[in-house]
Every structure is written in structure tokens, then in C-alpha cells.
Amino acid sequence: MTPVTPNSFASGPPALIGLGPIAWAKKNLFSDWFNSLLTLIIVAIFSWGLWRLGSWALTMAQWPVIPNNFGLFMTGTYPPALYARIWVLLAIICALAGLSWGVLARNVSILFSRNVRLGLAAIGAFIVLFPPTRPSALKLLPLVALVAAMAAVGRQGGRRFPGVGKWISLAWFLSYFVALWLIGGGLGLTRVSTNDWGGLLLTLLAAISGIALCFPLGLLLALGRRSALPVVRWLSTAYIEVVRGVPLVAFLFMGQVMIPLFLPVGSRPDRVLRAVIALALFSAAYLAENVRAGLQAVPRGQREAAMSLGLNTPLTLGLIVLPQALKIAIPAIVGQFISLFQDTTLLSIVGLAELLGIGRSVLANPAYLGRYAEVYLFLAVIYWVFCYAMALGSRKLEEKLNTER
Amino acid sequence: MRQFQTEPSSAQQGGTEPVIVARDVEKWYDNGFHVLKGVSLTVHKGEVLVIMGPSGSGKSTFIRTFNALEPYQKGTIEVDGITISHDLKNIEAIRREVGMVFQQFNLFPHLTVLQNVTLAPIWVRRWPKAKAQEVAMQLLERVGILEQAHKFPGQLSGGQQQRVAIARSLAMQPKVMLFDEPTSALDPEMVREVLDVMRTLADSGMTMVCVTHEVGFAREVADRVVLMDGGYLVEENTPQEFFNHPREERTQKFLSQIL
Numbered sequence: 001m002t003p004v005t006p007n008s009f010a011s012g013p014p015a016l017i018g019l020g021p022i023a024w025a026k027k028n029l030f031s032d033w034f035n036s037l038l039t040l041i042i043v044a045i046f047s048w049g050l051w052r053l054g055s056w057a058l059t060m061a062q063w064p065v066i067p068n069n070f071g072l073f074m075t076g077t078y079p080p081a082l083y084a085r086i087w088v089l090l091a092i093i094c095a096l097a098g099l100s101w102g103v104l105a106r107n108v109s110i111l112f113s114r115n116v117r118l119g120l121a122a123i124g125a126f127i128v129l130f131p132p133t134r135p136s137a138l139k140l141l142p143l144v145a146l147v148a149a150m151a152a153v154g155r156q157g158g159r160r161f162p163g164v165g166k167w168i169s170l171a172w173f174l175s176y177f178v179a180l181w182l183i184g185g186g187l188g189l190t191r192v193s194t195n196d197w198g199g200l201l202l203t204l205l206a207a208i209s210g211i212a213l214c215f216p217l218g219l220l221l222a223l224g225r226r227s228a229l230p231v232v233r234w235l236s237t238a239y240i241e242v243v244r245g246v247p248l249v250a251f252l253f254m255g256q257v258m259i260p261l262f263l264p265v266g267s268r269p270d271r272v273l274r275a276v277i278a279l280a281l282f283s284a285a286y287l288a289e290n291v292r293a294g295l296q297a298v299p300r301g302q303r304e305a306a307m308s309l310g311l312n313t314p315l316t317l318g319l320i321v322l323p324q325a326l327k328i329a330i331p332a333i334v335g336q337f338i339s340l341f342q343d344t345t346l347l348s349i350v351g352l353a354e355l356l357g358i359g360r361s362v363l364a365n366p367a368y369l370g371r372y373a374e375v376y377l378f379l380a381v382i383y384w385v386f387c388y389a390m391a392l393g394s395r396k397l398e399e400k401l402n403t404e405r
Numbered sequence: 406m407r408q409f410q411t412e413p414s415s416a417q418q419g420g421t422e423p424v425i426v427a428r429d430v431e432k433w434y435d436n437g438f439h440v441l442k443g444v445s446l447t448v449h450k451g452e453v454l455v456i457m458g459p460s461g462s463g464k465s466t467f468i469r470t471f472n473a474l475e476p477y478q479k480g481t482i483e484v485d486g487i488t489i490s491h492d493l494k495n496i497e498a499i500r501r502e503v504g505m506v507f508q509q510f511n512l513f514p515h516l517t518v519l520q521n522v523t524l525a526p527i528w529v530r531r532w533p534k535a536k537a538q539e540v541a542m543q544l545l546e547r548v549g550i551l552e553q554a555h556k557f558p559g560q561l562s563g564g565q566q567q568r569v570a571i572a573r574s575l576a577m578q579p580k581v582m583l584f585d586e587p588t589s590a591l592d593p594e595m596v597r598e599v600l601d602v603m604r605t606l607a608d609s610g611m612t613m614v615c616v617t618h619e620v621g622f623a624r625e626v627a628d629r630v631v632l633m634d635g636g637y638l639v640e641e642n643t644p645q646e647f648f649n650h651p652r653e654e655r656t657q658k659f660l661s662q663i664l
Contacts, residue, residue, distance in 0.1 A: 305511035305570075308472050309525035309577060310501035312493070319524065323515050403515055403557035 056373075065371040066378050069362045073378075076198015076353045078183075082190065085182045086201070087139055091146060092175055098147035100168050102154020120148060176208070194272040198353035200382065206276050206354065207341040213280035214340065215333075218287025223317070225292055236288070243285035248343055251282045252350050275347050283340045290336055294329030295321065327401045334394035338387045355379060421449040423483075424581045424612050425471055430480035432466060440466050441477060442636035448581065453613045455623040455644075458633035459659065464616045467633065468583045471614070472503040485580050501529060504574030508586040510566040512558035512573070518545065519554040522573045530577065537576070544572040548602050564595030568602050575606075582606070584615040620664065624648055632656050 030036040066073070075086060124144055158164055183201065185191040197205070224236030243251070255278025259269060269277075298321050306316040326333070348357030359375045362368055368375075425448040432441040440463045448454050458464045469475040470482055473489050473496040482489045484499045513521050522541035526532045532540075545551045548568040550561075558566055567587055574582060584603065588596040600622050607613055607626045617623065623630050623644055630647040632639045632655065640653045648664075651657050 299509075299511075301507055301509050301511035302513065304474055305505075305507060305513070308474060308500055308503070308505040309573070310497055310529040311525060312497055315528055319528065320513055324513075327515065401515070403559055 061374050062371060063374060065362065065368045065374050069358075069368075072199060072358050072362060073355065074199050075201045076358055077196045078192060078198065078201065079196065082185075082192060085185075085189070089179050089182045090143060092178065094143045094146045095150045096168070096171055096175055098150025099154040099157075100172075101147075102151035102156075103158035103164055103168060105151075106155050106158035120144060176212070179205070194270050197272060199358045200355050202272070202347075202352065203341075203344050203355040204386075206272070206279065206344045206347060206352075209276045210279040210283060210340050210344070211337050213276065214283040214287055214336075217280065217284035218336075219291055219322075221284060221288035222291035222295060225288065226295060240285045240288050243282060244289075246282075248279075248282050249346055249349060252278050252346055254278070255281075256350050271350075272352060275350055275352055279340065279343060279347075283336060283343070286339075287333060287336050290329050290332035291325065293332065294325035294327075297328045298324045327398075330394055330398055330401075334390055338390050341387060341390070342383065355382065421451065423447045424450050424485055425614070426481075426483040427467075427470070428481050430467070430470060430477050430482060432463075432470065432475065432477040432479075440636055441470075443480065444633070444636070444638045445480075446631065446638060446641075448612060448614055450580075450612055451610050452628045453607045453615070453626050455627040455630045456614065456616045456633060457618065457623065457630060457659070458639075459662075462633040463636045464633045465585050468585060468614055468616055471581075471583055472500050472505055474505075501577060502580045504577060504579035504582040506567070506570050506574055506582065506584045506587045508589050510558070510563070510570045510590070512566055512570055514558050517555050517557055518550060518561070518569050521558065521569060522576045525573070525577050541572070541576055544575050545569070547605070548572045549598075562595060563591045564598045567591065567595075567599045571599075571602055571606070581612040581614065584613065584617065586616050586618070588617065588619060618663065620648070632659060634659070 029039040071078075071080060071083075075083070078086070124141060154168075181187060181189070183192065183197060183205070184194070221236050221240055224232045225240065227233045227236070246254075252275060255274050256271065259274045259277060263269065302320055302324065303316055306320040311319065344354055345356040347354045348360065353361065356379060359379050363372060363375055425446070427444060427446045429443045429445055430441050431439070431443050433439050444463075444467055446454075446467075456464045456468065466475050470477050470489075471484060485502050487495065487499055489496065489499060512518075513524070516524065519538065519541055522544060523534070523537040526537040526540065527534060530537075542551065542554065545554050548571055550565055550569055550572065553561055553565060553569075558569065561569065571582075571587075587603070588599050591599060596619070600619060603613070603615070603622070604626055615622075615627075625644075627644045629641060630644050631641045632647075632651075632653070634655055640647065640651060640656045642652065646652070647656065648660065651660060
């Protein structure tokens with residue numbers, strides 16, 4: 001009789017954590033001949049693809065199309081004489097971002113950890129070595145320094161005044177209106193028509209405004225759909241189902257044509273505003289369903305416990321149900337925000353020169369004929385950076401709000 | 406065919422003031438099921454009343470009508486002199502005076518233990534935060550959870566969570582506490598710590614209505630034990646009589662099943 005050997009689960013190494021790279025590769029990539037073969041095939045395909053992409057990017061691609069049109073990509077036909085206002089706006093955002101980072105990480109010991117310092121140095125080096133446009137490099141470097149400096153300030157300030165987070169949220173809120181003022185002018189600044197807003201500037205502005213509008217609207221629709229009042233419930237359901245049945249492009253065109261019909265004669269809202277409203281109205285329907293899923297996931301007992309303590313309906317909703325529902329719905333909500341961000345590309349169809357629209361008008365310039373790959377790759381990287389940042393933020397938020405362990 | 410009924414006026418503890426007076430309460434669920442078939446009961450100040458009965462007998466539904474968590478169609482319920490009506494202000498006023506402890510604890514998982522306990526005093530009673538926290542800490546000490554005040558409910562055991570839930574209800578300084586099977590969702594080794602807290606609470610003179618299957622608790626702590634079955638209040642008796650010489654045949658059958 002052979003002794004019974006314990007199976008591999010019981011006798012194997014307790015965990016993969018701590019395995020050396022060779023042992024890890026052996027376990028995960030080359031555990032038997034079939035897996036080894038798969039690994040080799042996949043590695044071969046990837047290497048070939050990367051090699052082709054790399055050799056194209058370094059030898060065949062003609063990159064000047066990007067730096068030569070950098071101003072267009074970033075701000076569209078915004079008058080270059082007024083670029084200073086955009087720089088001021090960028091400085092405000094960098095300062096706030098640094099401050100928020102410092103305050104949020106006030107209790108973390110790794111604010112300026114090796115990785116962060118390396119990252120900042122890499123950004124700085126990139127800007128110096130490959131300046132998008134030569135003079136702008138000089139302005140970008142101080143902005144990076146500003147982020148770092150404000151992070152240090154925020155860290156100290158956050159430790160001394162723990163309640164400072166509220167004020168930073170308020171500052172971000174106000175910065176939106178300052179941004180609109182700096183971009184559009186008025187109140188003492190030269191006016192810049194929205195026809196001249198464009199590029200990444202318009203994309204970000206449309207996305208942020210759309211998100212800011214669609215979130216409260218989606219929340220109200222979700223609550224309306226679960227309301228005890230039948231008329232409110234029917235109207236909310238009808239809105240959600242109608243909007244979800246219409247393609248966004250059709251919705252954007254209707255927004256351009258129909259929103260003026262609902263407004264007093266003579267008041268013709270701006271094209272950008274109409275597009276943003278259409279975008280927000282559209283996304284709100286989807287967002288409402290995400291929030292509703294979150295609301296349904298909160299156990300009934302939570303409501304009952306809150307009510308039995310004497311909390312009225314608004315307090316029960318605001319203090320108990322919504323915080324839990326939104327926490328559950330974060331991944332879906334951020335997913336909706338990401339697709340709203342990507343949907344801004346459709347604004348080019350209704351004639352707005354957002355990032356993708358600018359890309360197409362650059363490609364229409366005979367001087368850059370056929371530079372499709374360069375331009376679209378560049379645009380793809382920009383979209384990816386912002387979407388990935390949102391996804392990362394949502395993951396951090398989820399971790400922060402996880403109170404289970 | 407009402408099998409048993411207490412007259413609100415002729416209660417056993419004559420002379421003490423009634424806190425809850427339920428008269429002929431009838432309730433149908435939305436699907437038409439007749440769950441309460443004319444139940445009358447009076448709970449007096451300082452009294453500990455235990456409601457027993459098989460599952461589906463309507464006992465949980467009955468005590469949930471006391472703080473208007475369950476609407477009912479017929480009869481009247483008076484709590485602390487206020488008759489329950491459909492008026493929201495009236496319902497909120499009653500809920501402020503009635504604490505409730507649930508089978509599933511129902512602590513707020515996104516708030517710390519301390520925040521769970523201070524929430525209602527701050528938002529409903531409008532106490533200053535410092536006062537609410539001071540009272541909360543005293544209560545948490547009383548139920549033996551002081552060290553866990555800054556943890557989240559998910560980090561506590563079931564018994565600890567239920568003790569926090571009791572402290573949370575007590576923080577509103579209620580006139581009466583309702584317990585809806587407070588130990589039924591607990592692991593056996595944690596039942597005792599919760600019953601001990603309830604026992605201390607009863608000794609302090611709190612008016613308590615407990616739906617429970619804990620016979621030991623009912624025998625030692627209750628002033629009165631009541632049996633509900635099929636939507637009727639079948640028997641109402643002192644603990645000794647209830648467990649040793651039950652009047653009704655239905656009670657004898659029930660006791661033979663659980664003892």
C-alpha cells in the first residue's frame with residue numbers, strides 16, 4: 001500500500017506571495033507543456049505587435065503634426081493672445097489638485113515616496129526633453145513645482161486643521177465658475193465666443209458640466225422611480241425609458257433644434273450649452289438606473305432602523321439610505337461618467353470643435369494629409385489618460401469607503 | 406371567535422399608568438392574509454412583557470404596529486397617550502418615544518459604532534454633538550462596547566452588534582423598548598451577553614415588550630407572558646402560571662414543542 005499523499009493544495013506553498021520571479025513564472029506561465037506553448041505564442045504575438053508599433057513610431061511616423069498643432073488640440077481656435085488666461089486657469093487647477101492631494105494624504109507617510117518623486121521627475125524630464133511647443137515648457141515646469149509645493153502645504157494644513165476638506169470641496173466648486181469666467185470672459189475680461197472654445201478644453205468643460213448636471217438629475221429620477229407617489233413614479237419611469245430608447249446622436253440633434261422651442265422667444269441659448277444639456281439629460285437616464293440598483297441593494301431593515309429612531313423621510317434618505325446606495329453604485333456611476341466623457345466626441349457631429357473634431361480639422365489641412373495614425377493615436381492616449389484617472393479615482397474611493405474590514 | 410382578550414382598564418398591574426394600549430388591532434397584508442385578528446393588549450410603565458408564539462403567529466407584526474412600522478386597518482393603538490394616526494408628525498413623535506431592537510441588528514454599516522449611537526440624538530433630538538457623544542459613551546460602557554466605539558459594525562461580532570443596537574435605541578431615551586427576536590440571529594454563545602444586557606435594562610425599570618423564544622429569560626425577567634397564535638392573543642399570564650399551569654390547551658401544546 002502506498003501512503004496517501006496529501007493533495008497539492010494542502011502540501012503546496014501556502015501562497016503565491018513571496019515567490020521569486022522565476023518560481024512565479026514557472027508556476028503561472030510554464031506549469032505544463034500546453035501552458036508553456038500558450039505563453040510562447042502569446043509572447044510572440046505581443047512582441048511582434050509591439051515591435052511593429054515601435055518601429056513605426058520611431059522611423060515612419062511623422063510626429064511634427066502634433067507639436068505644430070498643439071495649441072489647436074488643447075484649446076481649438078481660442079485666440080492665442082488670450083492664452084495667458086488658460087495658463088492662469090491651469091495654475092489654479094494645479095494648485096487645488098496639489099492641495100487636495102496633500103490634504104487627502106495627510107496621514108499617509110508616503111506622500112513624497114520614491115515612486116511619486118520618480119513620477120514627478122519623469123514628468124519634468126519629459127516636458128524638458130519633448131516640449132510640446134518650446135515656450136510652453138518653461139510654463140509647465142513651474143506648474144509641476146506648484147503641484148508639489150501645494151501638496152506639502154496641504155499636508156501641513158490638513159494636519160493642523162482637520163476640517164479643511166470641506167473648504168477644498170467648496171474651492172473646487174467655485175473654481176468651476178472661475179474657469180468659465182476665465183475662458184469666456186466678461187466682467188472686465190475680453191469676451192471669447194463659444195465658437196472659439198475647442199479642443200481638449202471644450203472636451204473637459206463639456207464632460208465636467210455634463211457630469212455635474214446629470215448626477216443630481218439622475219439621483220432625482222432614481223428616487224422618483226421608487227417614489228410612493230404614483231404620478232412621480234410614472235413620469236420618472238417614462239422619462240428613463242424614453243431617453244434610453246433614443247440614440248445619443250439623435251438626442252444631440254434634437255437638443256440643438258428643440259431646446260430653443262421650450263424657452264422664451266428671443267433667448268437662444270448657446271450651442272455649447274445646448275449640447276451639454278442634451279448630453280446631461282441623456283446620461284441622467286442611465287445614471288438613474290445605476291443609482292436605483294444601489295437603492296435596491298440597501299436592505300429594508302436600514303430604513304426601518306432609521307425610522308424607528310424617529311428620523312423623518314428626508315433624513316433617513318440623506319443620512320442612511322443614499323450614502324449606502326451610492327457607495328454600492330460607485331463602479332456603475334463612474335462607468336457612466338467615463339462613457340459620458342467619451343460621448344463628448346459626438347459633439348463634433350453637431351459642429352462643435354472638441355478634441356476629436358479638432359483632430360479631424362487638423363487632418364483636413366493639406367499640410368498634414370494622411371497623418372491619421374499619428375493624430376488618432378495621440379487623441380486615444382489623451383482620452384485613455386483621463387478615463388483611466390477616473391477609474392483609478394473610483395477604485396480609491398471604494399477602498400476608502402469600505403468599512404467591512 | 407375571539408379566544409382571549411384583556412380589557413385595557415382591568416390590567417393586572419392596576420394603578421400603574423399604561424404606556425401602550427392596543428385595542429382590537431386588525432391587519433391584512435397586501436395579499437389579503439389576515440395576520441392580526443383583533444388583538445388587544447396593555448403594557449404598563451416599568452413592566453416587562455414577553456410575547457411568545459409559533460412563527461407566523463403575527464407576534465412580530467403586532468409589536469411593529471406599536472411604532473407604526475406596520476400599518477393596520479382596524480382598531481386603535483395609543484402610545485404614551487398619543488393615538489397612532491396617519492399623520493407623519495404624529496408617527497415621528499411616537500417613534501421618538503419608542504425604541505426598537507431588530508433581529509438582524511440593522512446597525513448602519515457606513516457609520517462607526519459611536520456615530521450609530523449619536524445619530525438620532527443629534528439629528529432628531531437636536532442635542533449638541535458633545536452631549537450626544539457623552540451620553541453615547543456612557544451607554545456603550547453600560548453595554549460593554551466602550552473599547553469598540555470607533556470601530557465599524559462590520560468589525561464586531563453579532564452579540565456586540567446587538568448590544569450596540571440596544572445602546573443606539575436607548576440613546577433616544579425612549580419610554581418603552583421593543584425587542585423583535587433580539588437573539589434569534591445570534592450564534593448560541595452570544596445569546597447570553599445580549600440577554601444579560603436586557604436583564605440589566607429590565608432591572609433599571611425600563612418598560613419592555615420582547616418577542617422572544619428564550620424561555621429562561623421569560624421565566625426570570627418577565628412580569629407577564631403572552632402567547633399569540635394565528636393572529637389571536639391566546640393566553641396572557643404570569644410567567645409561573647404560563648410555564649407551569651397554562652390555562653389554554655394551545656399554550657400547553659406550544660410549550661410541549663419548545664421545552
